[in-house]
Amino acid sequence: MGPMVRIGVVGYGYWGPNLVRNVATKVAGAELVVICDSSQANLAKAHEAWPETATVNNVEHLLSDYNLDAVIVVSSAPSHYPVARKVIEAGLHCFVEKPLTLTSLDAEELVAMAEEKNVRLMVGHLMVYHAAVRECKRIIDSGELGEVLYLYAQRLNLGKVRTEENAFWSLAPHDVSIALYLLGEEADSVSAVGADYLTNGVQDTVFANLHFPSGKMANIHVSWLDPHKIRKFTIVGTKKMLVFDDMDPDNKIWIYDKGVGEPKDAMSYGEDLTLRFGEIRIPSLKMREPLADELTHFVDCCRSGEQPESDGLSGLSVVRVLEAVDKSIAEGGTPIKLVSGV
Ligand SMILES: NC(=O)c1ccc[n+]([C@@H]2O[C@H](COP(=O)([O-])OP(=O)(O)OC[C@H]3O[C@@H](n4cnc5c(N)ncnc54)[C@H](O)[C@@H]3O)[C@@H](O)[C@H]2O)c1
Known part of the structure; x- marks a missing residue:
């Protein structure tokens, strides 16, 4: 990992812009590298708001081309599991908005995969x-x-x-x-x-x-x-x-x-x-x-290797x-x- 934690964000709908803004302007040590959304209309909004930041329309592209350290998943809840799975499989730290997944089986799998790959998995339990x-x-x-x-x-x-x-x-x-x-x-x-x-x-x-x-x-x-x-x-x-x-x-x-x-x-x-x-x-x-504190904590954990307070296990407990x-x-x-x- 270089001096900055290189971050990609998946999902630029209603909530994604708030996370993007915080990563770009409030979180020390984070670099917003790329925004991904499968909706062309939302991707265009991302490009308009953040013209210096790359935009892509699929997760595979985001994972292969930008030399990222971490990905923030703020896409719709049903897509959390498939997207987070790819991120963790690629060996990247992963922040997932709440709820972590739609089933506890899927959440258990993500927690076990993150452990195996030795990456931090954090859930957006903002409160x-x-x-x-x-x-x-x-x-x-x-x-x-x-x-x-x-x-x-x-x-x-x-x-x-x-x-x-x-x-x-x-x-x-x-x-x-x-x-x-x-x-x-x-x-x-x-x-x-x-x-x-x-x-x-x-x-x-x-x-x-x-x-x-x-x-x-x-x-x-x-x-x-x-x-x-x-x-x-x-x-x-x-x-x-x-x-x-x-x-x-x-x-x-x-x-x-x-x-x-x-x-x-x-x-x-x-x-x-x-x-x-x-x-x-x-x-x-x-x-x-709270979003700035939450994302600063994520970036700190990516760097230090510590488990986030709202880690995958706490996400799993909530899904259960x-x-x-x-x-x-x-x-x-x-x-x-x-x-x-x-
Ligand atoms: N912490 C909070 O207070 C809070 C508040 C609102 C929403 N959320 C969470 O944030 C997440 C997003 O909510 P929202 O209201 O922004 O939803 P939304 O539907 O407005 O936006 C989701 C975006 O993700 C994109 N997307 C979906 N699947 C994708 C995929 N596979 N690849 C790329 N892009 C994909 C969609 O095109 C859309 O632009 C949800 O999990 C929600 O629970 C959290």
Whole structure:
């Protein structure tokens, strides 16, 4: 590898331009070499925005002709697996947008291939690089909340209605990745209910419950058929409670010194439980663009050989949850056991 990590980007649709812009302008040590898209119209947009950067319309060409160190895959979700497979087979480091793949079998294969080829595989679990989520993790790990008992996430809005993937695959990969990151555990079972009101077989609203080996619980509610625009995480600990409100532009984290005290003596019941209503603390946060931090981390890992925080295994864990949610919905809410590891 030369002084700069030479990067190609596959996919210049809705999200690709954001990654391209960050690689080109915000990530130290990265060189944007080539952009690839199978759509001529989108490739023309890439050329217009980045006239100095090469453009190609197929992945084979991108892999053979540009002496790349790494490839960012930001094409549509069904193409992640076939494209990432070629990238890893070519011995290049690979960043794949979320969800890593559409099946856990495919994700397992990518993780094993990356290990065999000794290349870094990273998944675009963007929220793991969000300053507020990292602060939540710091607060949890500091013990300020006591022991975390459970958390719930709400990602609700009216639209954008999709017809090919359900609301959970579309909206919840972020929440699942945040929940696994904050709790530092893999779920061992998942149950979910959902309903398809607008498109046959495509759930618009899903309520999913993740159960963890420690007994912790995470509930994730996603919907594109809701009057509210909400992106909120509530975390309940034995000492304090925390709310992360991503719709609040200034005050994203609220720590409530609220809780239920121990009974005054072991023989007493409910009436002796004491409720505590203390102060609210709003920590100040230095917000940065998470995409720049995420891609800087990828480039650093390509160079150092370290495993990214959102590595292939974490991508696989999220895909397993998404898959299990679909299965549970199909079975009317039955809990589905999850495996861990490759
Ligand atoms: N992290 C986030 O917050 C976030 C936000 C939006 C999208 N995404 C992810 O980014 C990815 C892209 O989403 P999008 O909304 O930009 O999709 P999109 O459909 O707008 O764009 C995908 C682009 O990839 C191209 N493409 C598809 N297959 C290809 C192939 N085999 N070779 C070359 N080009 C190919 C298409 O022509 C299209 O231009 C998805 O995986 C999505 O989940 C992530």
